[in-house]
Amino acid sequence: MSSPPPVNVAPGTLLRLDPDDWSFGRDLTPGTRVDIVVVRLRTDLAHVNDDAMWVVGHLPQCSYSHIDEHPPCMEVRVKVAALQRHTSTP
Numbered sequence: 578m579s580s581p582p583p584v585n586v587a588p589g590t591l592l593r594l595d596p597d598d599w600s601f602g603r604d605l606t607p608g609t610r611v612d613i614v615v616v617r618l619r620t621d622l623a624h625v626n627d628d629a630m631w632v633v634g635h636l637p638q639c640s641y642s643h644i645d646e647h648p649p650c651m652e653v654r655v656k657v658a659a660l661q662r663h664t665s666t667p
Contacts, residue, residue: 584630584660590615591637592663594655600629602653612637616649629654 586592594611605611619631635650 584618584657584664586615586618586632586660586664588615588617590663592632592634592655592660594653594659597656598659599653599655603651605651605653611653613651613653614639619652627657629656630660631655632660 592611592613592615594613596608596610599605599611602611613632613634614637615632616634617632619633631652632655633649633652639650
């Protein structure tokens with residue numbers, strides 16, 4: 578059983594992440610800024626002691642983010658502290 582996520586980030590939230598806010602992302606260059614429009618948090622991978630969570634979303638310039646059949650553009654592991662700067666905890 579997975580733990581509840583340490584933060585609640587609403588779908589559609591634009592996260593503007595500095596290079597030290599995230600640690601890994603599919604097809605992303607380490608040490609760069611990343612902008613992502615949140616689709617969902619990967620709560621299936623969230624654990625109480627984790628200091629980061631996987632965020633699934635779209636690039637801000639994605640023209641197809643409103644189409645349900647279009648898979649998210651990216652998945653990035655974001656520090657919980659960075660997520661908390663963008664939202665309040667539940």
